[in-house]
Amino acid sequence: MxxxxxxxxxxxxxxxxxxxxxxxxxxxxxxxxxxxxxxxxxxxxxxxxxxxxxxxxxxxxxxxxxxxxxxxxxxxxxxxxxxxxxxxxxxxxxxxxxxxxxxxxxxxxxxxxxxxxxxxxxxxxxxxxxxxxxxxxxxxxxAESSTKRRPRKQTGAPEQTxxxxxxxxxxxGHGAPTAPRPLAKPPVRKLAKDLGIDLATVTPTGPDGIITREDVHAAAAPAPAAAPVVPEPVAAPEPVTAPLASGARETRVPVKGVRKATAAAMVGSAFSAPHVTEFVTIDVTRTMKLVEELKADKDMAGLRVNPLLLIAKALLVAIKRNPEINASWDEANQEIVQKHYVNLGIAAATPRGLIVPNIKDAHDKTLPQLAESLGELVATAREGKTTPAAMQGGTVTITNVGVFGVDTGTPILNPGESAILAVGAIKLQPWVHKGKVKPRQVTTLALSFDHRLVDGELGSRFLADVAAILENPKKLMTWA
Missing domain, CATH: 2.40.50.100 (RNA polymerase II/Efflux pump adaptor protein, barrel-sandwich hybrid domain)
Incomplete structure (x- = not known):
């Protein structure tokens, strides 16, 4: 049968x-x-x-x-x-x-x-x-399906159209054209057509004999000029050297995947939410000392302890003191949605582009738990294994531009969120401390927020609370 x-x-x-x-x-x-x-x-x-x-x-x-x-x-x-x-x-x-x-x-x-x-x-x-x-x-x-269908019966070989x-x-090989069509992807064919190049004359270098964009550009490059034919007594001029195809002046990279989604999201955010950015420069010497103390704490053994950890904790405490900032704008229903949880986004640069995974319910985590979550988030992003679910549902984001030596910036809101905090480089600078100019660890914070949700007073108060905690981290014990 x-x-x-x-x-x-x-x-x-x-x-x-x-x-x-x-x-x-x-x-x-x-x-x-x-x-x-x-x-x-x-x-x-x-x-x-x-x-x-x-x-x-x-x-x-x-x-x-x-x-x-x-x-x-x-x-x-x-x-x-x-x-x-x-x-x-x-x-x-x-x-x-x-x-x-x-x-x-x-x-x-x-x-x-x-x-x-x-x-x-x-x-x-x-x-x-x-x-x-x-x-x-x-x-x-x-998951197992709860229903089954009876398969169709076939009376013979599948019909061939x-x-x-x-x-x-x-x-x-039967009925094949005498001159097989060159192998090339549709974008490459369009490029050849735009440049007036016959693909049949192009030498392929791609796998399985596929013509690449580089092959087309190489075919389009001007050939070296031949030396003119002149009578024997006259010395021939030196041949003209044409530019090599490898020295192309432009490279075009297709916009797709993460980069395409990020670009669309940033454009949508920039032109839908009215952005306001405020700045504050602060002395974080005490925070840097606390980082070193925590590294030696047995409760933090094996965990990633760095300034970002305390900045994240300061942000969470400031949200607790100013809960109205943790919200989103529902355009369809014309409502402000107050969030009673914090999914803390951390902007991460990866080879495929910028992604913003978030720590779910970060507001409920202790400092060791927050350190563990941050470590897992960073490691997963670097490996390129961040799941789509990890990048959905964020409420507030931190972007640490300081790791690139940048003082600060004006970050664009992650779509659907109300605020994003940019952290600049922490540098040793002259600072007035207790009436005297001393070298201190200093950084600049920049807070961008959606002005439909957050007015100047709320935004300023929130940023001031983050700054106060980082200048004097003992406030974590009394404000948390």
């Missing part, structure tokens, strides 16, 4: 790994066709507009096909990998699973035209098979 191929080949679709995300870029594949995979095994890493996330496969079986190459941006709900859950049964792959590899699909006009047909066939196959476990984020497990037949013919 012939096995139903719709039950044998499972399509793993790109899941929504955040809240309402529509696409993700495949950063890296951890498996290749022919590899054996098990339920829950991580098969690839993808980057969304929020963060990089590892995806586990919800099936046991053998990888049949990777539908997209690394670097491809894929819409949520699109099949990215096919798994043979019954290897060795001898059945042929369904028509949808016989799609051309990413590079060939991109290079072939016939294959490009067949993309929608193949996707629709894969969708029908997905709907026909039982609904099992759905792909989720690493660490959250998978004219388009898929053309693809198969091209793959087998």
């Amino acid at each position: 012939t096995q139903d191929t719709s039950l044998r080949f499972r399509e793993f679709k790109m899941p929504d790994v955040g809240e309402g995300l529509t696409e993700a870029e495949i950063l890296k594949w951890y498996v290749q066709p022919g590899d054996t995979v098990t339920d829950g095994q991580v098969v690839c890493e993808v980057e969304t507009a929020k963060a990089a996330v590892e995806l586990p496969i919800p099936y046991d079986g053998v990888v049949h096909e990777l539908r997209f190459a690394e670097g491809a941006t894929v819409d949520v709900g699109t099949s990215i990998i096919t798994v043979d859950v019954a290897p060795g049964s001898g059945e042929a792959a369904p028509a949808a699973a016989a799609a051309v590899p990413a590079a060939q699909t991109e290079a072939s006009p016939v294959a490009e035209a067949a993309t929608e047909t193949a996707t629709e066939a894969a969708t029908e196959t997905e709907e026909a098979k039982p609904k099992g476990r759905q792909p989720v984020l690493v660490g959250y497990g998978v 004219p388009v898929t037949a053309a693809i198969q013919a091209e793959m087998n």
Whole structure:
């Protein structure tokens, strides 16, 4: 009896790994066709507009096909990998699973035209098979479906459409054009068209013979001028040296992923919330001494203790004294939403761009617990493992520009938040202390706030409280 191929080949679709995300870029594949995979095994890493996330496969079986190459941006709900859950049964792959590899699909006009047909066939196959476990984020497990559907019966081999037949013919070498189309991604083709370059004349340097942007620019660069032909007695002039392609004056980097999301968020925030920024320069010598004392405290052993820890604690205490500053503006309902919790955001620079993960319910944490949370947040961000959930729901943010030697700045609010505190570099400077000029540890704080939510009095009082605690950290014991 012939096995139903719709039950044998499972399509793993790109899941929504955040809240309402529509696409993700495949950063890296951890498996290749022919590899054996098990339920829950991580098969690839993808980057969304929020963060990089590892995806586990919800099936046991053998990888049949990777539908997209690394670097491809894929819409949520699109099949990215096919798994043979019954290897060795001898059945042929369904028509949808016989799609051309990413590079060939991109290079072939016939294959490009067949993309929608193949996707629709894969969708029908997905709907026909039982609904099992759905792909989720690493660490959250998978849930069993409470309902099952009866699979459709197939009376024969899957029907081959004219388009898929053309693809198969091209793959087998039958009916293929005498001059195969050069391999290049759509943006590269557009660049070549804009520069008037025939891709057939370009020498590819990319993997699998794919033409890159650099190849097109190299082809567009002027060739070295040839020496003119002159009579023998006359000395030929020195040849003119043309600029090398490697010395290009510009480099274009696609805006996507975290950088694209950050740019959109900052523009939206800057032009929707009326920003006001206030500054204060303070003596933090006592805070720096307390940092050294805490490093030697047995209760803080093994924890990351630095000035940011005490600045965060000072901010939380100031919010407790001025709770109205911890709010958000609900434009749709024309309401001010007062937050009775603090999800403290910490701006972190990563190779993929600026992200702002937050510490949930930071207001309830003791100093050791806050130190532990800060350490985990920084380590996770540096490894590129921050999850989308960690960057949602923030209420107030700290950005430490001082680590770059900058005195201060005028930070833009993280969308949906009421305030952000920028901390400048802590430097030894002359300062009047007890009536005498002495070298003291000094820094400048800058507080930006949404003037719809926070008026000048509230903003000034809040910033003054943060400054007072950092100038005299003993206030933590009486104000906390």
